[in-house]
Amino acid sequence: xxxxxxxxxxxNLHEARKKALELxxxxxxxxxxxxxxxxxxxxxxxxxxxxxxxxxxxxKMGLTSKAKMEQMGLHQPIFGVLTNSMQIENKGxxxxxxxxxPKAEPEMYFITNKxxxxxxxxxxxxxxxxxxxxxxxxxxSRYRGFKYFTLPDVVADNSSSxxxxxGDSIKPNGxxxxxxxxxxxxxxxxxxxxxxxxAILGNPLLSxxxxxxxxxxxxxxxxxxxxxxxxxxxxxIPLSADTHIEAQIxxxxxxxxxxxx
Ligand code: OOG
Ligand code: MG
Numbered sequence: 001x002x003x004x005x006x007x008x009x010x011x012n013l014h015e016a017r018k019k020a021l022e023l024x025x026x027x028x029x030x031x032x033x034x035x036x037x038x039x040x041x042x043x044x045x046x047x048x049x050x051x052x053x054x055x056x057x058x059x060k061m062g063l064t065s066k067a068k069m070e071q072m073g074l075h076q077p078i079f080g081v082l083t084n085s086m087q088i089e090n091k092g093x094x095x096x097x098x099x100x101x102p103k104a105e106p107e108m109y110f111i112t113n114k115x116x117x118x119x120x121x122x123x124x125x126x127x128x129x130x131x132x133x134x135x136x137x138x139x140x141s142r143y144r145g146f147k148y149f150t151l152p153d154v155v156a157d158n159s160s161s162x163x164x165x166x167g168d169s170i171k172p173n174g175x176x177x178x179x180x181x182x183x184x185x186x187x188x189x190x191x192x193x194x195x196x197x198x199a200i201l202g203n204p205l206l207s208x209x210x211x212x213x214x215x216x217x218x219x220x221x222x223x224x225x226x227x228x229x230x231x232x233x234x235x236x237i238p239l240s241a242d243t244h245i246e247a248q249i250x251x252x253x254x255x256x257x258x259x260x261x
Contacts, residue, residue, distance in 0.1 A: 001037045005030070010044035013142050013157055020098045022144040025153040038155035039218065045158055046081045054083035057227050059215075060107075060137060061207045062159040064231030065199040068105070071235045074151055077201070077210050080159030082227060088165045088257055094138065094239070095260045102140045102162060102239045105232035106185040106247035108178065108197060108204045109135040109166055112228065116212045117221035122205035126176065129208075131169035134255045135229050136185070136247045138163035139236055164229060167247070167255030179203040182250040183233045187243045193234035197249065204230040 009026055016023045026041075027033070046056065062068070062078045069075045088094050096102065113130040120128070140162035141148065148154050179198040184191050201207050207230035212222050222228070239245070239259050246256035 001031075001033050006037065006040050006044055009156060010041050010048060013041070014045055014048045016142040020100050022100060023142050025143050025148040025150070026156055027150045027153050033152050035152055035155060038152035041156035042080065042158050046083070049083055049085075054085045056081055057084050058082045059211055059222070059226065060159060060161055060164070060229035061211050061231040062154070064201045064207045064210070065195070065233050067193070067195065067199060067234050068232050068236070072154070073149065074154065076151060077207070077214070077231070078151060078155050078159050079211055079214055080161040082161060082164065082229070086161065086163050088138070088163050090165050090167055090255055090257070092165075092257055093260050094163065094257045096239065096241055097261065099162070100140050100142065101146050102138050103146070103236035104136050104138050104185065104239055104245050105236040106183050106193070106234060106249075107135040107137050107232050108183070108200070108230045108249060108252070109133050110208050110228045110230065111169065112222060112224055112226045114224045115221045117216050118212065120209045120212055122203055122209060123174070125205045125208045126172055126174065129172050132172050132252065133169040134167040134247050134249045134253050136165045136245060136255050136257065137229055137232065138165070138239070165255045165257050166227075167253045170252065178205060181252065183248070185234060185237060185245070185247050187237070187245060192237050195233040197233060199233040200230050207231050
């Protein structure tokens with residue numbers, strides 16, 4: 001795909017986000033394009049956000065659990081870029097105004113302490129984290145009805161990134177094992193979904209390793225101090241006003257926010 005078309009598609013997605021409008025999936029209107037091109041559209045979209053004075057603070061992994069792969073009908077891990085303006089205060093408020101069709105999902109996050117590239121073991125990945133914690137990712141697809149059918153569509157749309165909340169962080173130690181911890185997402189009344197952290201690629205640390213591998217394929221390193229969301233362990237839930245959303249991971253902590261109109 002030509003650079004001018006890449007820029008145009010990134011611009012369309014950027015405006016859809018800012019105006020809270022729904023678009024048809026790109027592959028419906030344009031020729032089929034590769035995942036490589038989709039990451040170029042994503043990167044161009046991030047440049048547009050930087051022009052709006054946002055700064056990159058990390059990455060989110062997506063489609064790293066069976067629950068998510070089945071919910072979205074796509075079966076390969078992908079990543080998106082996180083900026084500072086996407087952060088919602090923990091225990092704060094999230095207004096539905098100017099959002100398209102947001103959904104929340106329970107995740108784990110990592111903050112790295114050195115530049116990382118190439119292929120890492122989970123043990124090396126853990127040693128490279130200064131902090132870890134519970135996150136809630138709020139997704140908001142720019143596609144009509146939150147429906148898209150191809151990986152290039154969702155990757156071009158920054159892997160449906162919209163907002164995130166970080167619970168209090170803890171400092172990991174080498175003894176920690178994240179593969180078998182209970183993870184839940186609840187609203188004001190009920191636990192809506194529950195899983196074990198090993199739903200995330202067998203171990204959420206493997207999601208961090210996978211991100212570093214994917215970035216390496218693009219000739220990029222993960223900079224020290226990056227925030228990384230490991231991907232949801234359960235399906236995402238649509239948000240409605242006047243609910244309190246909370247995610248918890250056994251032995252790690254919780255994150256929450258209140259949904260307002
Ligand atoms: C794609 C993003 C998936 C996750 O945690 O699996 C994701 C989507 O659901 O639209 O963020
Ligand atoms: Mg997610």
